[in-house]
Amino acid sequence: MSVTPDEQPTDQPEAALADPEYREGVVELLGLLGCGEFLAFERLVSEAVLAPGLAQRLRISRIAAGELAHCEMLQARIAELGADPVALMAGFLPALEDFHAATTPADWLEGLVKAYVGDSIAKDFYREIAQHLDPATAQMVTEVCAELGQTDIVLEEVRGAIAADPRVAGRLALWGRRLLGEALTQAQNIAAEREPLVRLVLHGSYNAPADLPDLAGLTGRLTSAHVARLQALGLSA
């Protein structure tokens, strides 16, 4: 983010947030991220009972505690912007809970792949969206993002399981495809109801037209990254 001598960086956030439509989009975005992090926390912990041992459950619990800390940072920022964090996040619960209900892992490996895929798509999305945000909001999103991806446990365990039984790769590849499909379905459900959020995600402002080619572009970039990641993991997606 370049700053010319005439523009004080401390003024930028105020200027951007003075636009009520931009502000509405940002608040919706923070609510979506906060609710997503909270459900990721709850689900990681609940699904860790599938782990083969206590060591893995302890590792998952630390990753989950990081998601909860993100959720609390996001709630604090929402409150700073004058919105009610709980009411705002609650609005995203139905779509996000539908996603989790449709992707309840059947075993530990599916749980690991879900944690990894979810974390990675979230990270890609955060990075993409951060480019469209005012500096203060972008910094918060980047901070949350930097702590994601502590999922080395996934890479080790999934590669080990495939080495032990190569048939596992096919099953998990299908699972990875299903996770992306369900995520895109719920993203569409959310987008249909949240115009300020969609305009913010696509253009960084409310006034620009929300044309479909851009949405397809974003979806395409997230999908390509997802496919490349699953391939790197030994899953031909």
Next chain:
Amino acid sequence: MSVTPDEQPTDQPEAALADPEYREGVVELLGLLGCGEFLAFERLVSEAVLAPGLAQRLRISRIAAGELAHCEMLQARIAELGADPVALMAGFLPALEDFHAATTPADWLEGLVKAYVGDSIAKDFYREIAQHLDPATAQMVTEVCAELGQTDIVLEEVRGAIAADPRVAGRLALWGRRLLGEALTQAQNIAAEREPLVRLVLHGSYNAPADLPDLAGLTGRLTSAHVARLQALGLSA
């Protein structure tokens, strides 16, 4: 804890822990507490899906995060004492998971009462045991203890539910009795296998005789406190 001029408090922990039997008891105690805190964390989070709304789930998640932090403190102390925290805690998993499996709440109110009762019995037990410990271990147990009891949410919600429907009190009173019964059953199972721990809990040393009257005294004190607490909550236990 009184210290005479001849006894340096900094020497006491080393002296007590130099006794291998005392040390074994302390390590077992820390493993039990660590495993208990970890399962409390996992169960609080999993059972929070019973909550009527997101606000309550967020409150429960903060209480749970505190339990996880305790577990990590306890693990660090176990490692300092030269034992493997994960292996040690894993030894207590069967009895503690049996407790949780036998006390899966059917609804949000049962979940709240379980969180409150579990937290309170743990606090009473910690306070009782701290008197028998070397200062360094006692300080850690007291610190963990000081953060327990952040369960005001329980008092408010349970009293509100009883006011709205007095029949709730009878059902929750039965539930409270069952929680204590299952806890005592598992405490007996653990005690049967952990002689160093039992001697530490009852006497603070390995060499004193583990006579039954003392165990009955401890159980009696924990039970009386439990009954008084349920009565204060409006549940005639």
